[in-house]
Amino acid sequence: MTPSARLQAAIDILADLDARRRPAAEALKDWGAHHRFAGSGDRAAIAGLVYDALRRQASATWLLDAATPRAVMLGTLRLARGLDAEAIARLFDGSAHAPAPLTESERERLATASLEGAPAWVAGDYPEWLDGRLAAAFGDARIEEARALAARAPLDLRVNRLRTGRAAARAALAHLHAADTPWSPDGLRILVPAEGKSPAVQAEPAFLKGQIEIQDEGSQLAALLTGAKAGEQVLDLCAGGGGKTLALAALMANRGQVFAFDADSRRLAPIFARLERASTRNVQVRAPRGKQDVLAELAGHMDLVVVDAPCTGTGTWRRNPDAKWRLRPGAVEQRVKEQAELLDQAVRYVKPGGRIAYVTCSVLPEENEGQIRRFIAATPGWRAVAPESVAATLAKSAAATAGDDAASANGAATFAEAVRCSDVGLTMTPLRTGTDGFFLSLMTRKD
Numbered sequence: 001m002t003p004s005a006r007l008q009a010a011i012d013i014l015a016d017l018d019a020r021r022r023p024a025a026e027a028l029k030d031w032g033a034h035h036r037f038a039g040s041g042d043r044a045a046i047a048g049l050v051y052d053a054l055r056r057q058a059s060a061t062w063l064l065d066a067a068t069p070r071a072v073m074l075g076t077l078r079l080a081r082g083l084d085a086e087a088i089a090r091l092f093d094g095s096a097h098a099p100a101p102l103t104e105s106e107r108e109r110l111a112t113a114s115l116e117g118a119p120a121w122v123a124g125d126y127p128e129w130l131d132g133r134l135a136a137a138f139g140d141a142r143i144e145e146a147r148a149l150a151a152r153a154p155l156d157l158r159v160n161r162l163r164t165g166r167a168a169a170r171a172a173l174a175h176l177h178a179a180d181t182p183w184s185p186d187g188l189r190i191l192v193p194a195e196g197k198s199p200a201v202q203a204e205p206a207f208l209k210g211q212i213e214i215q216d217e218g219s220q221l222a223a224l225l226t227g228a229k230a231g232e233q234v235l236d237l238c239a240g241g242g243g244k245t246l247a248l249a250a251l252m253a254n255r256g257q258v259f260a261f262d263a264d265s266r267r268l269a270p271i272f273a274r275l276e277r278a279s280t281r282n283v284q285v286r287a288p289r290g291k292q293d294v295l296a297e298l299a300g301h302m303d304l305v306v307v308d309a310p311c312t313g314t315g316t317w318r319r320n321p322d323a324k325w326r327l328r329p330g331a332v333e334q335r336v337k338e339q340a341e342l343l344d345q346a347v348r349y350v351k352p353g354g355r356i357a358y359v360t361c362s363v364l365p366e367e368n369e370g371q372i373r374r375f376i377a378a379t380p381g382w383r384a385v386a387p388e389s390v391a392a393t394l395a396k397s398a399a400a401t402a403g404d405d406a407a408s409a410n411g412a413a414t415f416a417e418a419v420r421c422s423d424v425g426l427t428m429t430p431l432r433t434g435t436d437g438f439f440l441s442l443m444t445r446k447d
């Protein structure tokens, strides 16, 4: 396909998304099924265009002063791809399978319009109704924070300490230009270019041998900051597909026990193959069984309960840009209610002196600090560990392994400087730490 034909295909897919309000991945798959002639390079390029357009939907609409899929694509080429009006006109040339030529007013806006004077939600590309919440989280920095959330994410890998070391895994992935991540001592990062295909990491021998897992650096750090140690008894109460379970098991060097539970057994399904591939021996999966209390005997025995709570996922907009436009206020309220219930349940399993690690991949205060303050006020005996000291534990570990590489996207020298610490938890963001957005609060029981 020509670059122009790819653009027209991306515009058609955006129109389909508008009409049917469904996830982008589904629409892209459907398009692929109906256009078998398109090669894998075409599909990757078209997906890249669609995702970039979703990332910049509000600002592109503002730039062109029109909300059609075509206008959004034109604005995206200008804002996300840095093309000028002339370069865009050469692509929109009206030839076979190409988009129709630019109108005079489109050309004029591409040449002269800017985001100057645009409201924060337009400049930062997020839904207007979230502005108050993001202002509460970030104040005036919300535009910059949101812009970083609207950028493309790298592909992050976690090296499985049970199978190999980071240097060996890096060498095995040298052809993909894998480099150490700034903070996680187990992280490798591969940059994915706008027009390029994501490397097929799952077909790499290192992956098949269980030496690496795909996991955002922020998720790796969240597991690390729980402080899980060899020999401990740990309950991963929202284990899902097992991303954190695997990281916890490796941190514990296969010693002690991780119990992996999820209320939804379909979410748990991938965990079995992943555990086997990773050579994990200290994980027991506890799938739900009707009304049976499958965690009953764990009550009062856990050193650590990890609550990787269901959340709005606002911290993962880099990877799921369509999710931000599909999010509704009712969904925030629903998640907040579920999170509160989970935190209350978690207490039952913690032994005296034990701890709870509460994690979300959200940046909204009501899912994060708000949730922890409510929990502490309502639950006698619990307090939050000072987030600065939680962050400092990582600075040591990262500095020890990564040496001079331990520098972040924002130039902070240590992780503790890069993250934002409140009274009850710490927040990572793409702008601050170069990771997805994550919140973590570590709480201990005083008795």
Ligand SMILES: C[S@@+](CC[C@H](N)C(=O)[O-])C[C@H]1O[C@@H](n2cnc3c(N)ncnc32)[C@H](O)[C@@H]1O
Residues within 6 Å of the ligand: 219, 237, 238, 239, 240, 241, 242, 243, 244, 245, 261, 262, 263, 264, 267, 308, 309, 310, 311, 338, 342
């Ligand atoms: C953020 S995801 C977990 C991701 C996973 N820990 C990982 O690292 O790959 C949240 C999970 O919580 C689960 N969940 C929701 N409500 C729950 C409940 N009441 N008890 C246990 N799990 C629940 C969901 O099914 C979902 O898999």
